[in-house]
Amino acid sequence: MQVIRGPARILPQFFRSATAHPPPGLRKCVPSREPCFLSSVLTTVNAKLILPPSFAPAPVFRNINLLRSIDLTKPYSKEVISVIVENVSKEGQTEYYMPFAADEVTKVSFFEAGDKKAPFGEFKVDEVEFDPQSPTQYYRILLTEPLAPGNQITLQVAIGKTTVVEPIPAEIEQVEKQFLQWTGTQYVASAYVTDKQKTKLKLPNNEAPEFTKLTAKSDGTSDPTKVGSAFTYGPYEDVKPSSGAGKTVKIRYEYTHPVIVMEKLTRDIEVSHWGGNIAFEEKYVMTNAAAKLKNQFSRVKWAAASYYGPPTSAIKALTYNLKVGSIGPYFTDEIGNVSTSRFRSNMRESHLEIKPRYPVFGGWNYTFTLGWNHDLREFVRAKPNGEDFVLRVPLLEGPKEPVVYGDVEIRVILPEGATDVKYSSPIPIIGEEHFLHKTFMDTIGRTAFKLRFSNVVDEQHHKELIVTYHLPKTAGFRKPFVIFTALSTVFVFSWIVSKIDVRIGK
Template identity: 35%
Template sequence: MGFRIKVYLICLFVTLTGFCTATSEDILIKNAERTIDLTSQLVKITHRLTLSNTGKSSVKSFSFPIDPKAQEKLSYFKAQLADGKESSGELKTEFSTVKGILTYKITLSSSLEPGQIVKVLVGTVFTHHLSPHPKEITQKEKQLVQYRGNAYIYTPYKVTTQTTKVLLSSSTVESYTKVKPSSQSDSTITYGPYENVAPLSEEGIIIHYENNTPFLSVGHLLRHIEVSHWGNIAVEETLDVYHGGAKLKGSFSRFEYQREQSGVSSVKSFKTVLPELAADVYYRDEIGNISTSNLRQEDDGDVSLELRPRFPLFGGWKTHYVVGYNLPSFANLFNSGDEFVLQMDLISHIFDHMVVDDALVRIILPEGASNIEVETPYAVTRLPDSLHFTYLDVKGRPVVEIAAKNLVENHIQPFKLRYTFSRIVMLQEPFLCVLAFFLLFLTFIIYARLDFSITKV
């Protein structure tokens, strides 16, 4: 009897597994509208999908694979419900690697019943996806880049109708792959509409066009956040910035650069956005303070810092500098008794359409902080905690280190750091100062009263 029950359970499990697989295959994409934004150094792709359940049972989730040729360059992924022109309702996503393909599982907010449809908006951002072609240009030449992609949407489901619009930064297009029907209008290339496209269809396309937007990237970012319970949060960023566009061929002539409209792909300056309450801002490099920077308050309240390096940045050139400022602690540090929460952006806005290849955030807490917990808005690597020693420290200040790679502006999101800190510990440094002065005066008193003469007068 027990054997029959086991066989029945195994058969039931196999049946349910096959049934679940069948329901996922019953998804049909009735309409797909894809927009590929190539107006900057980033490749931003937005998919507006209309999903239909053609099966006999409800569907709770669907898969969204990333094109294997571009998955290593993926920086950001987001899925949400789309309702007309407005989009809302962010959806839960989980990623895994299936047969070497990075695949996201998108869970719908409610089950998709048979015969029903749902509209979903899926956004992706890729970095270092555009390649300069040619790789080297002279000071007077304009920058041309190539984009390689797929004319069809890479999906495991059948698509009834799909259209792709490619937005370019210029109407100057050297060439582009034509997949009928396709057309160009000014700075927009349209592929489609294509009817009844089979799953995982591929048709490679290459778009060669002019793009002189800044190709600035941060090779390494070291961000220090030092928390003081005396009312101040000190922030300092050390950056290695490089121009990832076409390299400069030949020598650089500053005379021609100033006289003519040359070096259109070079970067003279860029704007960093600081928090509204930022004060005591400084900007320096290895030589010293750079006085050509410009600090002003924007209408939206943010502080805009225009940074102008000592020399313009051409392709292959790089610069190293430090930016620092102070923030009042009441804006980012909250507490209930001895329980404190620090809430700040993990990274800041360095420049428009930024790319951060490697970032290390060091959060220095007051001496005596314990029970440290970190909550980040996206997956990062938390390194082992360490200690930082400064004036009047005895045990050292706890340092939380967070590492992340391949970041863009979408990653400017706040983290939460919770810890326990007793206010009595704040009296440690004043007590040490008082004790030091007391011992110093006591030493002078004793020294003045002692008689070090050999004979009495």
């Protein structure tokens, strides 16, 4: 899979800001007594591409056949667009543009593109910035090779969007069914003429009491057609770019699960070469964005419903599939340790199930902390010289339930004395900070950095954060030397004090 290199940022000194004109590509920092950072951000979506305000995509392509599949089985939507694209110009083309309404761009969590024969993420993607006041914004897909005139390519695009569904009605009874409503468009907005296109929507079940009905097709069949839990709008022929996105489409369907939103996640990763351990700690501010309770919570109704185990929109438990070999998990909240958790670990899995102190209904919040440890050898590899290391850790290790993350902070704490630090992220970084983290018996402090992300979904769980750093072998003697020096100082001081004669007279 090919990813995009973002602009390199170099910090010759630990607390200095990035240079105004960083050199292209990667180059090593000059080692110093203080940690040195080189940030190489590998992302699926690069920094915004700046274009003139008069920008408009040239009509160099034609969409022969387009199929949009929208998955609504989670509290966010995942669109997979498969389109056969033909080059109708007289020259080879490498840039394909996809338009979005200005209010839709802020909902995009991830955007990946590739050829049908290759995995998603093969093609470089840029978010275009040309006129902030324009009602239409663009993403640019850069093909790896120019598409020759008259040739075709099957382009596949995966788009994740958040805040595209809402509970209707907004309030329900404690034992009442929950319904969500998705709002979208009839057409796939395109900068090029589309000969034929249709949209398929996959729902979590067959219960869809309300949905938008459009004008019947030319053959007399209804639009949309429904087969099981899937709706199909179209096909539509000869859709011009001037047609925009067509009519607004709404579908209200039953969703018998909570809508879990982690408003804030703070994830700490602490590396210790001394103990051969890596410690993870995650602090969550969780809310349930499902339909709110119409009346007060009834413990009697909850106990009765729990006996039969019907589906509910309340958060009863969360399940974490940790890496095999995880040990010492703990679960706390603002009150203290929470005993309602279960951890199962064997040679094949490390399964952690937690239950909040109370069921979290729609509109309710819950703040908690999780932590666990693991053998460092599973995450860190040493290079032949024994002083350069590569750390590979999952970007997120949240629950297996569908989750949307608002703000995410990932803090990586490396051993004391680590220098020449480089890190790469699989998703765009919106903020970063480099600092020293001081703990017990540290001298100059441990090398650490913090990365900030926004609008992330659980699709990113399988992606990795990669960190490389230089740790000289002499750094391992720093802490023993400090302990020896401290004890020796105390001993010498005690010996000197014992030799002082404090007697009055002979």
